[in-house]
Amino acid sequence: MVNKTIPLSVPNLSIDILENVKETIETGWVSTGGRFIQEFESKIAKYVGVDKAIACQSGTAGLHLALRVLGIEHGDEVIVPTVTFVAAVNPVKYMGAEPIFMDCDKNLNMDMNKLEEFLENECHYIDGKVINKKTSKVIKAIIAVHVFGNPLQMEKLIEIKKKYNLKLIEDATEALGSYYLNGKYAGRHCGTIGDIGVYSFNANKILTTGGGGMVVSHNLELLDKIAFLSVQAKTDPLYFIHDEVGFNYRMTNIQAAFGTDQIDRIESFIETKIKNYNLYRISIESIEGLTLLSFRNDTRANHWFYSVLVDKEKFGMDRDELLIKLNENKIQTRPLWGLMHKQKPYTENQRYKIEEAEFYERNLLNIPCSSNLVEKDVRIVLSSLKSYNVSLTKSSR
Ligand SMILES: Cc1ncc(COP(=O)(O)O)c(C=O)c1O
Numbered sequence: 001m002v003n004k005t006i007p008l009s010v011p012n013l014s015i016d017i018l019e020n021v022k023e024t025i026e027t028g029w030v031s032t033g034g035r036f037i038q039e040f041e042s043k044i045a046k047y048v049g050v051d052k053a054i055a056c057q058s059g060t061a062g063l064h065l066a067l068r069v070l071g072i073e074h075g076d077e078v079i080v081p082t083v084t085f086v087a088a089v090n091p092v093k094y095m096g097a098e099p100i101f102m103d104c105d106k107n108l109n110m111d112m113n114k115l116e117e118f119l120e121n122e123c124h125y126i127d128g129k130v131i132n133k134k135t136s137k138v139i140k141a142i143i144a145v146h147v148f149g150n151p152l153q154m155e156k157l158i159e160i161k162k163k164y165n166l167k168l169i170e171d172a173t174e175a176l177g178s179y180y181l182n183g184k185y186a187g188r189h190c191g192t193i194g195d196i197g198v199y200s201f202n203a204n205k206i207l208t209t210g211g212g213g214m215v216v217s218h219n220l221e222l223l224d225k226i227a228f229l230s231v232q233a234k235t236d237p238l239y240f241i242h243d244e245v246g247f248n249y250r251m252t253n254i255q256a257a258f259g260t261d262q263i264d265r266i267e268s269f270i271e272t273k274i275k276n277y278n279l280y281r282i283s284i285e286s287i288e289g290l291t292l293l294s295f296r297n298d299t300r301a302n303h304w305f306y307s308v309l310v311d312k313e314k315f316g317m318d319r320d321e322l323l324i325k326l327n328e329n330k331i332q333t334r335p336l337w338g339l340m341h342k343q344k345p346y347t348e349n350q351r352y353k354i355e356e357a358e359f360y361e362r363n364l365l366n367i368p369c370s371s372n373l374v375e376k377d378v379r380i381v382l383s384s385l386k387s388y389n390v391s392l393t394k395s396s397r
Contacts, residue, residue, distance in 0.1 A: 101352070273302065309364055
């Protein structure tokens with residue numbers, strides 16, 4: 001029996017942040033102005049290799065603003081994955097648009113073959129616009145998620161985006177620090193290749209500011225517009241004149257005070273994540289019925305979340321039984337998100353040949369992966385996994 005809980009994913013915060021927080025208190029800069037915001041934006045921009053980044057309240061807010069500045073309107077349609085956290089889909093609804101759900105591939109990312117097939121067979125392409133044959137509505141954009149920090153097949157995705165003249169939002173909320181090693185985008189970070197990319201600093205992300213997000217783009221006009229809309233679209237700051245409907249979506253200086261410290265430590269977090277992933281991998285390979293999903297080897301993935309597939313016949317219990325056992329043993333694990341196309345607000349929405357995702361929804365388990373997870377705890381998780389394996393239990397009898 002494990003004494004303390006081994007959590008799934010918790011923040012890795014340094015006490016040094018207190019110096020920054022103290023400064024926000026002493027100066028009174030606690031809201032959406034103050035030096036830490038610009039400093040954090042510059043550090044993120046430099047880290048991912050873009051000229052500019054705009055900090056906001058959350059990844060969800062960033063995605064909402066991205067759709068807004070890319071011109072998604074009421075009645076439009078947007079292609080989204082079914083394997084994702086709901087925050088990648090809800091902003092489509094905020095705009096009065098409708099999501100169309102796509103299946104996933106073996107990396108849990110949007111299946112590019114099915115995406116292409118859908119656009120080819122289920123849509124007309126007229127005057128530079130994609131018209132959905134079923135609804136006669138215009139499909140304007142794709143939101144593609146780098147699931148669990150594993151980079152999307154970006155070359156293919158950009159080819160499709162260009163061919164069909166679609167806007168592309170990269171939901172890189174889970175993929176800060178992941179980049180491509182080979183091919184056309186070698187050296188480019190996830191989030192910096194589509195029209196707009198969005199990162200999140202929610203508590204379980206690779207960096208945290210408590211809650212927060214960052215938007216990047218090579219199109220500086222779009223970023224300026226996002227910055228403007230995020231502070232209530234104030235055209236005249238003295239007389240409070242607003243020519244458009246804006247949002248209260250700007251990051252606060254307190255959040256950024258965390259961020260400026262966290263970003264300096266990201267490479268050491270990723271190093272630990274990769275090291276622990278490899279420890280898991282070597283042992284899980286020898287456990288009958290468990291498979292640790294791999295990260296693409298032509299990329300440097302940030303290894304944010306580790307996913308194990310459970311084969312009931314070979315392992316001796318199914319995913320849910322294993323999850324209960326591990327949780328009883330104070331090892332926190334989690335199934336894959338419920339698929340988006342089956343969530344109550346989206347049951348009527350169009351979906352295209354969703355098959356693979358159902359398999360992963362039933363059989364996938366996320367295991368502890370914090371960037372401050374120590375080797376001793378990885379070994380405890382591994383010996384717990386081994387102890388439930390039917391073949392090992394039998395042979396040791
Ligand atoms: C895939 C995905 N999209 C969007 C979000 C939203 O980010 P936030 O929680 O910062 O709003 C998250 C994380 O929470 C996420 O995992």
